[in-house]
Amino acid sequence: MRGVEAAAIAAGKADGLALMERAGRGVVEAVRAHWPDLAWPFRAVVLCGPGNNGGDGYVIARVLREAGCAVEVYALAPAATPDAAEMAARWGGGVAGFGALGWEAMRATDVVFDAVFGTGLARDIAPGVWGALVMAQEAGARLVAVDMLSGLDADTGAVRAAGGFVDHPAGLTVTFQAEKLGHHLAAGGELSGPVVVVDIGLGAELEVVDGAVEAAEISVERLRKGGGHKFDHGHALVLAGGAGRGGAARLAAYGALRVGAGLVTVGCPAEALGENAARLDAVMLRVIEDGVALREALVDRRIRALCMGPGLGVERAAGMLGAVGGDHPPYAVLDADALTALTTVPFPAALRGRAVLTPHSGEFARVWPDLAGVASKVEAVRAAAARVGAVVLLKGADTLVAHPDGRCVLHSARGAMAAPWLATAGSGDVLAGIITGLLARGWSPFEAAETGAWLHAAAARRFGAGLIAEDLPEALPGVFRDLGL
Numbered sequence: 001m002r003g004v005e006a007a008a009i010a011a012g013k014a015d016g017l018a019l020m021e022r023a024g025r026g027v028v029e030a031v032r033a034h035w036p037d038l039a040w041p042f043r044a045v046v047l048c049g050p051g052n053n054g055g056d057g058y059v060i061a062r063v064l065r066e067a068g069c070a071v072e073v074y075a076l077a078p079a080a081t082p083d084a085a086e087m088a089a090r091w092g093g094g095v096a097g098f099g100a101l102g103w104e105a106m107r108a109t110d111v112v113f114d115a116v117f118g119t120g121l122a123r124d125i126a127p128g129v130w131g132a133l134v135m136a137q138e139a140g141a142r143l144v145a146v147d148m149l150s151g152l153d154a155d156t157g158a159v160r161a162a163g164g165f166v167d168h169p170a171g172l173t174v175t176f177q178a179e180k181l182g183h184h185l186a187a188g189g190e191l192s193g194p195v196v197v198v199d200i201g202l203g204a205e206l207e208v209v210d211g212a213v214e215a216a217e218i219s220v221e222r223l224r225k226g227g228g229h230k231f232d233h234g235h236a237l238v239l240a241g242g243a244g245r246g247g248a249a250r251l252a253a254y255g256a257l258r259v260g261a262g263l264v265t266v267g268c269p270a271e272a273l274g275e276n277a278a279r280l281d282a283v284m285l286r287v288i289e290d291g292v293a294l295r296e297a298l299v300d301r302r303i304r305a306l307c308m309g310p311g312l313g314v315e316r317a318a319g320m321l322g323a324v325g326g327d328h329p330p331y332a333v334l335d336a337d338a339l340t341a342l343t344t345v346p347f348p349a350a351l352r353g354r355a356v357l358t359p360h361s362g363e364f365a366r367v368w369p370d371l372a373g374v375a376s377k378v379e380a381v382r383a384a385a386a387r388v389g390a391v392v393l394l395k396g397a398d399t400l401v402a403h404p405d406g407r408c409v410l411h412s413a414r415g416a417m418a419a420p421w422l423a424t425a426g427s428g429d430v431l432a433g434i435i436t437g438l439l440a441r442g443w444s445p446f447e448a449a450e451t452g453a454w455l456h457a458a459a460a461r462r463f464g465a466g467l468i469a470e471d472l473p474e475a476l477p478g479v480f481r482d483l484g485l
């Protein structure tokens with residue numbers, strides 16, 4: 001984003017002051033639109049930092065004053081950029097230091113604007129900064145974060161604050177031109193509150209940012225089932241564990257079938273045959289005792305995709321991983337126990353370029369302990385994908401999908417896209433199945449993972465409160481109807 005702004009300014013498409021004026025005015029307009037119940041004029045406190053985020057704050061103060069609001073400005077430090085200094089001069093009103101901030105002023109105010117730090121946050125903020133934000137919230141004021149809540153890293157969403165930070169989300173974050181990753185990832189996803197984007201006229205320049213992470217999308221046309229025989233839509237094999245452990249694999253199998261795979265087979269040991277037979281109808285069943293049997297099964301080239309992990313058992317998963325290979329390896333999803341097995345057996349070379357690994361954060365840390373501590377979730381998941389040479393989907397409310405070539409998409413289940421009922425046992429198994437089903441249908445691993453994450457959350461939202469994992473495959477037809485399929 002900073003690159004976009006700089007490029008736009010260098011190209012003469014915008015000057016910094018004009019952008020800042022639009023940004024500050026946009027924040028005030030967003031507040032008006034977001035809180036129709038807020039009586040105007042109101043009492044405002046504007047907290048300004050030394051950089052251009054503070055510059056936005058001085059614009060906000062001036063625009064509010066013009067609207068008749070009573071405005072108090074507090075500056076952490078004097079304006080240190082030419083644009084911010086110019087906007088401070090145009091404000092021209094009183095400016096107090098942060099030392100003068102107190103409960104009395106906070107309790108007497110309706111809205112507090114946090115324009116301390118934005119994309120230029122460079123190190124941990126001092127307790128006096130986040131303390132002012134906490135004070136605003138505890139005093140009952142509406143807290144508006146300008147661009148980013150100060151103390152949140154715009155790229156990673158990590159908190160950069162010494163000694164503590166706010167516990168509650170901002171009432172509103174108003175950002176410019178495009179949402180930042182930091183609004184979705186890590187703590188930023190929890191603490192940004194509703195995020196409103198203001199167009200400040202940088203337009204298509206966004207497309208050119210290097211290394212950008214795009215929002216996950218789906219292709220409706222691609223989801224449509226054309227004509228053809230069931231075998232034209234692929235055969236998925238879901239490997240299951242021993243007796244009493246088949247639930248996870250059955251959930252995955254129904255996910256694969258509902259997303260349109262032509263045939264789905266559960267492969268289990270003989271001891272679990274009866275149990276699975278009693279619970280499966282449209283899904284077929286066969287005995288696959290061990291790795292040798294899996295290799296034999298894979299001679300049938302119509303089996304295009306494998307789901308390995310849900311309920312499989314770590315030891316059995318390790319044996320199965322060792323058996324995948326040959327001249328025509330299948331595509332595969334590695335989840336749950338298959339991921340844990342990767343701590344003892346190597347990732348099969350035959351699955352390079354053909355697999356999707358779907359860890360949650362705990363499994364990610366188990367497989368790649370050295371990457372788990374990397375502050376940027378994007379960098380961590382990209383590095384993991386590059387190491388295995390396969391797609392890695394890191395689950396969570398902020399799901400990231402990375403390709404070994406560096407491509408990365410974010411599926412954020414925040415705000416209007418929230419899907420909190422997905423936090424339920426077995427929902428990850430269904431996701432693994434959905435992705436397996438798409439692989440069976442001939443989708444590339446990256447596309448299958450991106451679309452799988454999208455459909456999974458859409459199914460949860462469509463079902464709504466009370467969702468359990470069994471409901472997810474059942475909710476897919478409704479999602480498809482909504483998409484016009």
Ligand SMILES: NC(=O)C1=CN([C@@H]2O[C@H](COP(=O)(O)OP(=O)(O)OC[C@H]3O[C@@H](n4cnc5c(N)ncnc54)[C@H](OP(=O)(O)O)[C@@H]3O)[C@@H](O)[C@H]2O)[C@@H](O)CC1
Pocket residue numbers: 005006015016017019020021023024049050051052053054055056080081116117118119120121122123124125126146147148176200
């Ligand atoms: N034309 C444009 O470009 C537009 C930009 N816009 C706005 O500009 C914002 C970006 O502005 P920015 O680049 O000036 O960075 P910003 O967030 O104000 O902070 C930098 C200052 O803070 C300081 N500092 C950093 N961390 C610190 C810490 N922990 N504790 C203490 N100090 C710390 C840092 O000091 P330094 O590291 O240099 O010592 C520097 O002085 C962006 O978010 C958007 O709101 C919009 O108006 C649209 C047009």
Ligand SMILES: Nc1ncnc2c1ncn2[C@@H]1O[C@H](COP(=O)(O)OP(=O)(O)O)[C@@H](O)[C@H]1O
Pocket residue numbers: 360395396397399413418419420421422423424425426427428429430431456
């Ligand atoms: N709060 C949340 N909002 C949106 N999605 C979530 C949330 N919590 C979990 N999920 C999703 O639910 C699934 C849970 O998978 P996982 O952790 O593997 O659970 P399980 O092993 O029980 O199936 C993942 O796809 C994850 O992205």
Ligand SMILES: [K+]
Pocket residue numbers: 053114115116117118145146147148149150
């Ligand atoms: K801010």
